[in-house]
Structure formats: C-alpha cells, structure tokens
Amino acid sequence: MGSHRGRGFVNAVLRRLAAEGEPCIKNASPDVIWSHPPELVKRWTSRFGKDRTAALMEWNNSVPPIGGVTPGNSSAVEYKGTAGRYVRDYTEFPRMGDLNQMDIPEGVYIQDEANVIVARMGALLGAGGRVLEVGAAPGGKTHHLAGKADSVVSVDRSFERMGLWKENRSRLGWEHCLPLVALGGELPFAGGFDLVFIDAPCTNTGVYRRRSDARWNWSEELLVQCSDLQRELLRKGAEAVADGGVLFYSTCSLEPEEDQDQVEWFESSFAGFDRIPLQGPEELVRDGLISIFPPECSIDGIFAAAWRRGL
Numbered sequence: 546m547g548s549h550r551g552r553g554f555v556n557a558v559l560r561r562l563a564a565e566g567e568p569c570i571k572n573a574s575p576d577v578i579w580s581h582p583p584e585l586v587k588r589w590t591s592r593f594g595k596d597r598t599a600a601l602m603e604w605n606n607s608v609p610p611i612g613g614v615t616p617g618n619s620s621a622v623e624y625k626g627t628a629g630r631y632v633r634d635y636t637e638f639p640r641m642g643d644l645n646q647m648d649i650p651e652g653v654y655i656q657d658e659a660n661v662i663v664a665r666m667g668a669l670l671g672a673g674g675r676v677l678e679v680g681a682a683p684g685g686k687t688h689h690l691a692g693k694a695d696s697v698v699s700v701d702r703s704f705e706r707m708g709l710w711k712e713n714r715s716r717l718g719w720e721h722c723l724p725l726v727a728l729g730g731e732l733p734f735a736g737g738f739d740l741v742f743i744d745a746p747c748t749n750t751g752v753y754r755r756r757s758d759a760r761w762n763w764s765e766e767l768l769v770q771c772s773d774l775q776r777e778l779l780r781k782g783a784e785a786v787a788d789g790g791v792l793f794y795s796t797c798s799l800e801p802e803e804d805q806d807q808v809e810w811f812e813s814s815f816a817g818f819d820r821i822p823l824q825g826p827e828e829l830v831r832d833g834l835i836s837i838f839p840p841e842c843s844i845d846g847i848f849a850a851a852w853r854r855g856l
C-alpha cells in the first residue's frame with residue numbers, strides 16, 4: 546500500500562474507531578481492552594478476582610518511572626528528583642527523551658524500587674562475606690551486593706548479557722566482583738559462600754509494566770520450563786552455601802508455581818535450611834516472604850525468600 550493510501554486507510558479506521566469506540570470497548574473482553582493474553586487473564590481472574598486483575602492489567606499498561614539509588618545505604622548524595630515510595634534514597638528522574646539524553650548522576654543504576662528493596666535485603670544478609678550471584682546480568686542486584694560484600698562471583702548463562710554486566714562493572718566500580726558465564730545448574734561449588742543470591746529466570750509476570758512485550762511470551766509451557774529451571778538453580782545454589790550461610794531466592798513473577806510453591810518444594814526437599822522471615826511494610830510481606838502485587842504497592846511485582854543453613 547503506498548504511503549498516501551496507507552495514511553488514508555489508517556485515518557478511516559481511526560474515524561470509525563472514534564465514532565464507534567465506546568460501544569466497541571464496552572463489548573470487548575478484558576484481555577482485548579487491556580491487551581493481555583486471554584489465558585493469562587483467565588488464570589489471574591480465578592486467583593485475584595475481576596477487579597484486581599483489571600487493576601493489574603491497567604498497571605501493566607502504565608508508564609514506569611525512571612529511578613535508582615547509589616550503592617549501599619547511602620542517602621548522602623543529593624540529587625534532583627523525587628523520593629521513592631518505600632526506599633528513602635530512591636530518586637525518580639523526570640523523563641526527557643531517551644535514557645541517554647537524561648541527566649542521570651554518576652553511580653546511579655536505573656531500576657525499579659522493588660529491585661532495590663530485594664537486592665538490599667540480600668546484600669545485608671551477605672554483608673562482609675563471599676557472595677555467589679546466579680542470574681546476575683546485567684547487574685541490577687550486583688550493584689547492591691557489591692556495596693556490602695567482600696567478594697562476589699556473578700554467574701549468568703548469557704555471554705551477551707554478561708557483556709553489559711562488565712560495562713556496568715567498569716562504570717560503577719565493582720572491582721571485587723568476578724564475572725562467570727556458566728549454567729547455574731552446573732556450578733562446581735560445594736559450600737564456600739556466605740550468601741548465594743539466585744535472581745531466577747522467570748515468566749516476568751510481575752514486571753510487564755517495564756517489559757511490555759514479555760506478556761506475549763506467556764504460556765503454561767514457559768511456566769513449567771521456568772519452574773523446572775528454578776528448582777535446578779535452587780538445588781545447585783543450596784550446595785554452594787557455607788554452613789551458617791544464606792540462600793536467597795527471588796523472581797519477578799506473580800505466579801505461585803515460581804514463588805510460594807518453590808518455597809514449599811525447597812523446604813520439603815532440603816533439610817538443614819531455616820527460613821529467614823523477611824521484614825517490611827505489611828503490603829510487601831506475606832508469611833515472611835516478599836510478595837508484591839504491583840497495583841496495590843505501586844512498585845514492580847517481585848517475590849523473595851531466604852534461608853539460613855544450619856551450622
């Protein structure tokens with residue numbers, strides 16, 4: 546179609562939509578209105594109910610803020626922006642063109658506040674120790690682990706993503722962090738780490754607001770694949786934890802198969818690990834687990850659990 550005819554066609558469709566849009570939307574199903582896969586909407590509706598599912602889909606379609614913190618617990622750096630919802634020194638920056646055109650202070654890693662919360666919890670549990678990070682690239686969690694740990698081994702299966710991690714290491718000065726491109730399920734470590742932090746690959750259902758295309762990858766098969774891989778990473782990760790050390794597990798999924806069910810599976814499969822109840826405002830924590838429902842907390846949907854290995 547030539548560009549002139551093409552424009553004419555688009556205009557005709559838009560005129561029709563403008564004229565008929567109201568009844569058209571009224572009759573449409575929620576998956577069409579909010580542009581989500583129908584099978585996922587069905588799954589969420591049976592779990593969350595209609596209204597909470599609609600709120601979640603509306604949230605997923607909203608524009609996320611751009612913000613971050615400097616490493617550690619520092620709030621000493623003062624820069625423009627607005628304070629975060631939960632994290633005192635989280636700063637949101639006004640959007641101006643693309644990220645490269647924005648005036649972002651040196652040392653800031655752009656990420657959602659939910660990531661900061663979970664990464665800092667893990668980092669505090671591994672403070673001063675030897676840390677193994679699995680699923681590390683491009684380094685959003687490393688940024689916080691690096692600020693507290695004595696040393697960090699950061700593992701990811703993706704060579705390309707670890708390239709980004711290395712760029713971030715140069716930019717942010719994580720000299721005591723070593724990159725390792727490897728499969729987390731095949732690591733050779735037996736004990737030795739004070740903290741093993743698994744940021745598991747997952748279906749991403751808690752971060753669709755930031756990864757708007759990811760919803761179209763959703764399938765029950767993907768869920769099963771992710772859940773199997775997460776168990777593999779938990780199994781290997783547990784082996785690498787030193788006596789008295791901590792295993793930390795996080796996902797950016799809202800699905801129980803990747804979150805609470807994995808906790809139950811881990812606890813029924815591995816003796817000698819005691820759950821560490823994670824603390825936080827009541828809307829972020831359920832039964833000592835971080836479990837965030839985005840539209841009710843206004844941050845990304847992240848899940849986290851932690852255990853200490855007995856001495």
Ligand SMILES: C[S@@+](CC[C@H](N)C(=O)[O-])C[C@H]1O[C@@H](n2cnc3c(N)ncnc32)[C@H](O)[C@@H]1O
Binds near residue numbers: 684686
């Ligand atoms: C949630 S993302 C990590 C995000 C990162 N921690 C951050 O905060 O920037 C999960 C990562 O796991 C990696 N991954 C997937 N399968 C893996 C495996 N079998 N072993 C190690 N890493 C894997 C992916 O390449 C991806 O980078």
